[in-house]
Amino acid sequence: MPTYHDWTHLEKQARILLDQLSLGEKLSLLDGDTPFWGGLADIALHDSSHRRPWPAGVLARLGIGGLHFVDGPRGVVLEGGATTFPAPIGRGASWDVDLEERIGVAMAKEARSFGANLFGGICVNLLRHPGWGRAQETYGEDPVHVGAMGAAATRGVQRHAIACVKHFALNSIDSARFRVDVSASERVLQELYLPQFRDCVEAGALAVMSAYNSVNGAWCGQHPHLLTEILKQRWGFRGFVLTDFIFGLRDGEAALQAGQDLEMPFRMIFEAALPAAVAAGRVPLAGIDAAVLRLLLAQATVPRGSYPVTLRSCRDHQALAREAATSSIVLLRNVGPVLPLSGIGSLAVIGPLADIANLGDRGSSDTRPTPGSVVTPLAGLRAAAPELHLRHCDGSDLAKAKALAAGCGAALVVVGLDWRREGEHIHPGDLAPILRHAPPPDGLLRLVGRRRLLPLWSRGAAAVAQVTRLGSARAGGAFASGDRTVLQLPPEQEALILAVAAANPRTVVVLMGGGAILCEAWRERVAGLLMLWYPGQRGGEALADVLLGRVSPSGRMPYAVPTDSSHLPPFDPRARQITYDLWHGYRRLARHGHPAAFPFGFGLSYSSFSHADVVVERQATTGSPDELRLGVTVHNTGTVAAVDVVQVYGEPPGLEVERPSRTLVGFTRLRLEPGQHKRVSLEIPLRRLAWFDEASDAFRLEAGRHRLVVARHAEDEGIGVELELPNQLVGR
Numbered sequence: 001m002p003t004y005h006d007w008t009h010l011e012k013q014a015r016i017l018l019d020q021l022s023l024g025e026k027l028s029l030l031d032g033d034t035p036f037w038g039g040l041a042d043i044a045l046h047d048s049s050h051r052r053p054w055p056a057g058v059l060a061r062l063g064i065g066g067l068h069f070v071d072g073p074r075g076v077v078l079e080g081g082a083t084t085f086p087a088p089i090g091r092g093a094s095w096d097v098d099l100e101e102r103i104g105v106a107m108a109k110e111a112r113s114f115g116a117n118l119f120g121g122i123c124v125n126l127l128r129h130p131g132w133g134r135a136q137e138t139y140g141e142d143p144v145h146v147g148a149m150g151a152a153a154t155r156g157v158q159r160h161a162i163a164c165v166k167h168f169a170l171n172s173i174d175s176a177r178f179r180v181d182v183s184a185s186e187r188v189l190q191e192l193y194l195p196q197f198r199d200c201v202e203a204g205a206l207a208v209m210s211a212y213n214s215v216n217g218a219w220c221g222q223h224p225h226l227l228t229e230i231l232k233q234r235w236g237f238r239g240f241v242l243t244d245f246i247f248g249l250r251d252g253e254a255a256l257q258a259g260q261d262l263e264m265p266f267r268m269i270f271e272a273a274l275p276a277a278v279a280a281g282r283v284p285l286a287g288i289d290a291a292v293l294r295l296l297l298a299q300a301t302v303p304r305g306s307y308p309v310t311l312r313s314c315r316d317h318q319a320l321a322r323e324a325a326t327s328s329i330v331l332l333r334n335v336g337p338v339l340p341l342s343g344i345g346s347l348a349v350i351g352p353l354a355d356i357a358n359l360g361d362r363g364s365s366d367t368r369p370t371p372g373s374v375v376t377p378l379a380g381l382r383a384a385a386p387e388l389h390l391r392h393c394d395g396s397d398l399a400k401a402k403a404l405a406a407g408c409g410a411a412l413v414v415v416g417l418d419w420r421r422e423g424e425h426i427h428p429g430d431l432a433p434i435l436r437h438a439p440p441p442d443g444l445l446r447l448v449g450r451r452r453l454l455p456l457w458s459r460g461a462a463a464v465a466q467v468t469r470l471g472s473a474r475a476g477g478a479f480a481s482g483d484r485t486v487l488q489l490p491p492e493q494e495a496l497i498l499a500v501a502a503a504n505p506r507t508v509v510v511l512m513g514g515g516a517i518l519c520e521a522w523r524e525r526v527a528g529l530l531m532l533w534y535p536g537q538r539g540g541e542a543l544a545d546v547l548l549g550r551v552s553p554s555g556r557m558p559y560a561v562p563t564d565s566s567h568l569p570p571f572d573p574r575a576r577q578i579t580y581d582l583w584h585g586y587r588r589l590a591r592h593g594h595p596a597a598f599p600f601g602f603g604l605s606y607s608s609f610s611h612a613d614v615v616v617e618r619q620a621t622t623g624s625p626d627e628l629r630l631g632v633t634v635h636n637t638g639t640v641a642a643v644d645v646v647q648v649y650g651e652p653p654g655l656e657v658e659r660p661s662r663t664l665v666g667f668t669r670l671r672l673e674p675g676q677h678k679r680v681s682l683e684i685p686l687r688r689l690a691w692f693d694e695a696s697d698a699f700r701l702e703a704g705r706h707r708l709v710v711a712r713h714a715e716d717e718g719i720g721v722e723l724e725l726p727n728q729l730v731g732r
Contacts (some may be wrong), residue, residue, distance in 0.1 A: 002301055006487050011369035013298040018289060020062055025359045029057040029088055030256075031611040033066065039266045040246075050077055050368055054265035062253075065117075067162070067299060069242075071265060071320050072121035073137045073365045080309070083110060083317040084367040084374070087360045088123060088149075088532030089514045090328035092139030092558035093603075095645045096669050097152040099324060104156020104163070106317045110305035111161055117299070118207060119157050120164040124150035124196040125171045127515075127635040128558050128584045129571040131484040133174040133422050136360050136534055138513025140558025141585035143192055147199030154203040160307075162298050163498065165200040166209035169193055169226055170580060173611040174212075174423075175482040175573035177255055178247060178430035181214040190692040190699070192582060195655025198235055206239030206298040210260065211317035212248060218258075221248045227259030229494070234732055238420060240294040245364070249432045253277045261291040288476070299637055313370060320537060325535040325542035327643075330555035331604040333376050333529035338506050340606060346389040350500055351414035352400050352493070355377045356393060360414075360514065360534035361481070363424025369537045377510060378538025380684030384548060395496040399536065404425070410506035412547070415493040416532075417513030420513060425482025427574075483573035487565050488520045494521050499547075501525045510543065516561045531555070541644045549606065554643035554669075556603040559587040561594040567594040586714040587660040601647050601664070601713035607612065607674070611646070611710045614721045626730070628684040632710050637670035643671045646718075647711055648682055649718070650689050653704035659691055662714065684708070686730040692699025696729060 001011060021029075032039075043049040048527030049071070058066035076082035085091070085103055094100075104122075111119045123134070127141040150165065157163035170193050184193065197208065208231060211220040220226060221243045231237045240261040249263055250256050252273030253444040263270045277283040281585040309316070331339065341347070349355075351393040357374035359367060376381075391408055395401045395415075405411035470473055488494065501507040501522070507527030511517055512535075523529060530553070532543055545551040562568060569584045583591055586600040596602075616630045634644055650665040666690040668680055689706055690699035706725050 011293075011296055012299045014293055014300055015220060017062060017064065017296055018293055021292065023278065023285070023288075025059060025061075026288050027270070027278070028289070029292050029295055030261065030274065031263040031267050031270045033057045033058055034266050036266040036268045037169060044436055048087065049364065050079055052078065052367065053114060056264060056486075057260060057299075059093035062502040064397055065345055067118045067262075067295070068116045069118040069120060069164070070111050070114060071364050072107055072367070074360060074534070076109060076114060077118070077365065077367055079368040080114060080115050081370045082114075083313045083321055083368065084359055084369045085321045086324050086328050087136040087514055087535040088139050088535040089136045089558060090535060091324055092145065092149055092360060093330050093531070093533065093555040094324065094327035095145070095556050095667055097148050098326055099327060100149050100152040101156040102320060103324060104153040105159055106320055108157040108160035109307055109311050109318070112305075113309050114347045116161065117302045118162045118164055120159065120203070122150050122153045122163055122165045122200065123167065124165060124200060125167055126193060126196070126555050126584075128172045128580065129486055129568055130559055130561070131571055132515060133425055133481060133483040134170050134361065135422065137365055141560065142664050143195040144428045145558065145667065147196035147689055148667070150196055151199040151203035154200045154205045158204045158206065159303075160305075161302060162239075162457065163195060163200070163203045163205045163209050163243070164207035164209055168197055168208050168210035168220060168231070168241075169211060170215050171211035171213055171220075171574060172574060173483060173571070175425045175427060175579070176430075176575050177212045178427070178434065178657030180575050181217060181577050183216055183577065183581055186694045187692045188580055188582055192232065193580065198521055199519065201231070201235050201237050206301060208237065208239065208241050209244055210241055210248060212244050216528040217509070219250050221260055222255035222258045224258040232259055233636045237300050239289070243657065247431060249559055250434065251513065252282055256291065261294050264612035266668060284533070285311045304707055313373065319537045322538035322541055325539045326545055326551050327547050328533055328535065328555050329533040329542060329553050330557055331529075331546075331553040332531060332598055332602070333526065335527045336506070337545065338410070338508060338527035341410060341547050342549070344388070344407040344506075346391060347412040348404045348408040348500075348504070349381065349390055349392045349414070350393050350395045350404060350411060351496065352396070353416055353418065354394070354412075357537075358418050358512050358534060360419065361423030362419040365424070367664075373518065374537040375540035377412075380542070380544040381547070383542065384544035398496065398499045401496060402499050402508070405500045405503040405507065406458060408504065410508065411495055411500050412508050412510060413495065413500050414510045414512065415489060416517065417515070420481055421490075422513065423481040425649070434660055460701065483571070484515060485571070486520065487516055489517060497522045498525060498608065508547070513699050516559060518561070518565065520563055523597070552606040552640055553603065556601050556645045556713070558600070559600050560589055560600040561598040563597045564594075564617070567592065582660065590661050590714070595715060598713040599713040601645070601711070603645070603713075605638070605642045605644075607636055607640045607642035609644040609672075610635045610637050610643075611719055614708070614710050616708055616721050616723055618723075621719070625732060626686050628686065628689075628708070630682045630684060630708055631679060631712075632713040633677055633679050634670060634672065635677035636674055639674050641671065642668060643674045645669050646680060646686065647680070647713065649709045649711055649714065651707040651709060651720070652689065652691075653702050653706065655704060656702050657691055662709070665689060665708070689725070690730050693729075698729045698732045701725055701728050701730050
């Protein structure tokens with residue numbers, strides 16, 4: 001992030017450019033450079049979203065290079081050999097902010113090698129319900145955890161490109177995202193659904209993407225409270241806001257005045273609305289200038305330099321992908337212990353996902369690694385243990401699978417989700433009302449005339465929406481799966497697990513996927529259970545390292561997995577209206593007295609750890625609200641080197657208002673050798689212990705006795721320390 005003096009200099013230079021622009025040129029900078037109709041056809045027919053960055057604001061006359069957007073939650077999505085990292089939900093399971101920052105650096109460098117300077121890979125929407133189709137694209141269910149991971153990625157990306165954080169805000173139902181209105185109180189917004197965006201802004205993000213959905217009756221792309229009052233005024237955001245792609249605007253005039261700066265990726269609603277609105281005085285020129293200035297300033301921060309194509313999938317980035325995949329694996333069950341595997345000469349590797357490249361959704365986050373570069377679970381084991389006799393089948397024949405398992409020393413069943421069962425979704429019927437606002441083709445306007453064409457065009461917009469859907473189908477079925485309402489595995493996969501477990505008591509299940517998978521029908525029948533997520537192109541090697549004991553598993557669950565879907569908040573993938581409150585995930589389970597099958601923060605290790613000597617003190621910090629500093633001694637009491645994730649939860653008095661009984665307020669990750677101990681310190685802003693007082697429009701610290709608990713997960717008793725805190729405001 002530029003210093004104050006750097007920013008002052010950049011602003012002066014940007015204003016010089018601004019003064020040289022004509023009104024037409026200014027307006028041309030406020031949307032993508034691609035014509036709507038040609039761009040739409042290019043997506044539908046040629047899969048252009050995966051072939052090149054999307055340009056905006058290129059102005060050769062003044063040497064303005066413009067913005068060049070590329071997506072990439074799990075890596076740059078363009079064809080050309082970029083590295084595919086584990087999906088963000090898996091990286092969230094690592095709880096490793098240093099690793100995530102390094103991944104942000106790598107992704108930004110690879111984006112620059114494609115000519116992009118605006119990277120849209122940082123999704124920090126909370127996982128309110130684990131059936132959300134795009135659960136894989138975010139880091140988890142808790143704002144402190146998600147905010148820390150998103151801020152780390154932001155810091156990494158901003159070293160080489162503009163970090164775009166998305167989708168602002170409350171975007172967590174995919175199949176209804178174009179029509180649903182989410183109601184939420186200001187307290188709910190400020191305590192749960194906005195803090196992680198604020199963390200990214202404070203980490204230096206210079207782009208925020210608005211969401212498709214509406215919040216409290218206003219579309220997010222034209223929401224003055226979110227875009228101006230909170231983002232730009234309360235948080236002091238210096239960057240620019242851009243729409244989600246194609247369908248992110250409804251009213252160009254309202255959007256510009258609400259704080260929207262850039263419509264992407266086509267010349268569409270802004271182009272149709274703003275020239276006349278400015279000429280009539282309905283949109284002031286000062287508003288146009290403010291948006292253009294933000295865009296020019298952000299571009300000026302992008303460092304110059306050489307980013308050769310050899311950066312893509314280079315040795316360092318491949319090693320980083322493997323490290324991330326290893327760190328993300330969560331050991332959920334280990335009876336015996338069955339893991340790490342030892343004393344066996346043969347292993348049955350069974351299941352439909354054992355030997356395919358399963359990288360995640362095939363929507364906007366889809367990556368295109370070099371053919372043959374993805375290491376599957378079976379391939380990873382073959383390379384890591386050539387002495388081990390591996391016997392493989394896909395599990396479609398239960399009798400064959402049982403016989404194979406019975407004849408081996410242990411059995412590995414690889415099952416779960418893929419792009420056909422969860423992912424991004426577009427419902428064609430939801431697009432027609434938006435497309436009615438798009439400009440008809442110029443040729444048709446000239447041929448038929450505006451008065452005759454527009455009514456026909458309005459009725460035909462639904463057909464165009466269907467064309468968009470068909471175009472995605474040409475790209476392999478993208479946008480087809482969406483949200484899940486059934487969280488169990490498919491019946492055939494559950495039957496496979498039970499059959500193999502009956503044939504071999506040393507059965508280990510490996511789950512792949514993004515959202516939660518309910519395991520109650522079979523989890524007590526298997527000896528071992530691992531969560532592999534969508535592990536990226538080096539996932540098979542990472543899995544082999546953990547199964548064979550070369551690395552102790554260190555992942556922790558980024559969301560709670562319930563024992564029953566009825567314990568989750570209401571979730572309707574086709575909702576038109578829904579209310580978000582304070583209660584989801586581990587907060588809701590605790591409130592209703594439902595123990596999780598696998599709590600938030602839970603994960604087993606091949607070692608063991610103890611925590612002792614918890615001490616907390618309050619300290620004043622210059623220029624920011626007071627903080628608490630908590631110290632704890634962590635001891636590796638086991639026999640192998642391993643990583644511990646120290647989690648700190650706050651327990652408020654809860655006397656003034658109803659609050660969750662326990663919430664995450666801080667965490668850190670450290671590696672210790674056997675017998676080694678280390679003193680660690682965590683800084684905890686007082687705002688994390690406070691609640692949002694709508695009457696004061698600020699966070700209020702509740703008077704009374706607070707507890708800070710160092711725990712292994714959200715339901716662990718842990719060890720705590722108490723402190724008395726006064727009633728006071730601790731910032732907005």
